[in-house]
Amino acid sequence: MPSSPSSTPDFTLIGGGIVGACLAEELSDSGASVRVLDSGAEPGHSTNRAAGVAVPSLRYLTDREFYDWLRTAKQDLDADVARLEPEYGAFSVARPILRALRETDVEAHGDVLDGLGVGDWLKGDALAQATPGLKLPPSRRYLLDPDGLMIDGRRYLDAVRRRCVARGVDWRQGVTVREVREEGASVSVVTSDGTLPADRVVITAGAWSSGKGLAEATGVRPQRGQMAVLRTDEELNCILSSAYYLAPGVGDDVIVGATEEDTGFAEHVTTQGIGHLLRFATTVMPGLAESVPVELRAGLRPVSGTGRPLAGALPGHERIFLSAGHAGHGLLSARATGKGMAAGLVGDDWEALPYSMCPSHALGGAS
Known part of the structure; x- marks a missing residue:
C-alpha cells in the first residue's frame, strides 16, 4: 500500500x-x-552526470560469478528499455561496442572471451569497414560486440x-x-x-x-569521473572502449570519458583531466578536432573496498x-x-x- x-x-x-x-x-x-x-x-x-556506457566491463572477467551477473543485469536493463521507453520517451541508443585490448589482455583472457561469445575479432579491412572515421593503433587487438548500449541517466x-x-x-x-x-x-x-x-x-x-x-x-567512497560532451557533424557508429571511451550520446552528441580519480568529494572538472580526454578523442577520431565542447562534466562514482x-x-x-x-x-x-x-x-x-x-x-x- x-x-x-x-x-x-x-x-x-x-x-x-x-x-x-x-x-x-x-x-x-x-x-x-x-x-x-x-x-x-x-x-x-x-x-x-553518468556517461552512460551500459555494457559489462571486461575488468571483471576474473570474477566469473560477478561478470555473469552483470551480463544478466544487461538483460534486465534491456527489458527496462523495452518497457519504459514507449511510455516515457527514449533514453537509450544501441550501438556495437569495439573493445581495444592489449596483447597481454588477449593472452590472458582470449580463450574466456571466445567461450563467452561476446563478439568477433576484427583486423585489417574488416576493422576499417566497421570503424569509419576512427584512427586505431595497430598495437591493439579489437573485439566487436554487437550488443552495446548507451543510457541517458x-x-x-x-x-x-x-x-x-x-x-x-x-x-x-x-x-x-x-x-x-x-x-x-x-x-x-x-x-x-x-x-x-x-x-x-x-x-x-x-x-x-x-x-x-x-x-x-x-x-563506500567517491571516485571522480570527468567527461566531455562534443557536438559534431561526424558520425560515430560504435562505442569505442580503450584507455578511455568514445561513444554516441542519446542526443546525437559524442561523449568522451572518463577519468578515475580518488579526489574525495572534489566534484569539478580540471584542465588536466579534460585535456587528456580531448587528446584521446581527437587522436582516435581526428574529425572531432572541429567539434564543439558543449558540456564538461564531473560526477562521483560510489566505489567500495x-x-x-x-x-x-x-x-x-x-x-x-x-x-x-x-x-x-x-x-x-x-x-x-x-x-x-x-x-x-x-x-x-x-x-x-x-x-x-x-x-x-x-x-x-x-x-
Whole structure:
C-alpha cells in the first residue's frame, strides 16, 4: 500500500538516484509501502552526470560469478528499455561496442572471451569497414560486440521515478538525512525536516552512503569521473572502449570519458583531466578536432573496498540495509540490484545477488 505523509512506511530509502529508484519500484510492485528521501533539488545527482556506457566491463572477467551477473543485469536493463521507453520517451541508443585490448589482455583472457561469445575479432579491412572515421593503433587487438548500449541517466531515472510515483511511492526531494538511528524494533531517520519514523531503512545514497551516523559501517567512497560532451557533424557508429571511451550520446552528441580519480568529494572538472580526454578523442577520431565542447562534466562514482557493489544488511544492524558502491556500472546494474534486494527484503531470498556483494562478507561481521 502507498505510504501517507504521516505514516511509517515499510521501507525508507535514503537516496533517489537510479539504484534507489529501481529498488523503490521493485518494492512497491511487491505491495510494500515505500518512502524515498533525496537531498537534491532534483533526483539523481550523480546519475545525471553518468556517461552512460551500459555494457559489462571486461575488468571483471576474473570474477566469473560477478561478470555473469552483470551480463544478466544487461538483460534486465534491456527489458527496462523495452518497457519504459514507449511510455516515457527514449533514453537509450544501441550501438556495437569495439573493445581495444592489449596483447597481454588477449593472452590472458582470449580463450574466456571466445567461450563467452561476446563478439568477433576484427583486423585489417574488416576493422576499417566497421570503424569509419576512427584512427586505431595497430598495437591493439579489437573485439566487436554487437550488443552495446548507451543510457541517458537523467532520462532513465525520470522514467523510473515517474513510475514509482504512479505506484504510490512517497518521493521527497530536498530532504537531507543527517543521521539514522536503530532503536530496537524501529529506526529513526533524522532529517533537515525533522525526525521520521521508519520500519526498515535502505541506504541508496551512492557516493554519499557513508556518514549518517554509520561512517564505520559502509566503506563506500567517491571516485571522480570527468567527461566531455562534443557536438559534431561526424558520425560515430560504435562505442569505442580503450584507455578511455568514445561513444554516441542519446542526443546525437559524442561523449568522451572518463577519468578515475580518488579526489574525495572534489566534484569539478580540471584542465588536466579534460585535456587528456580531448587528446584521446581527437587522436582516435581526428574529425572531432572541429567539434564543439558543449558540456564538461564531473560526477562521483560510489566505489567500495572490494570493487563490488554492497547490497544487503549492514553488519551489526537488524533494520538498516545498504545498496551502494556500483562504481561505473550503476545504470547497467541498478535494475538487477533492485530485483535482488527486493527479493531479499520482502522474501528473505538473497540468492539472486552474488556473494561478493554481501556487506557482511565484504565488511566483516556476522554472516
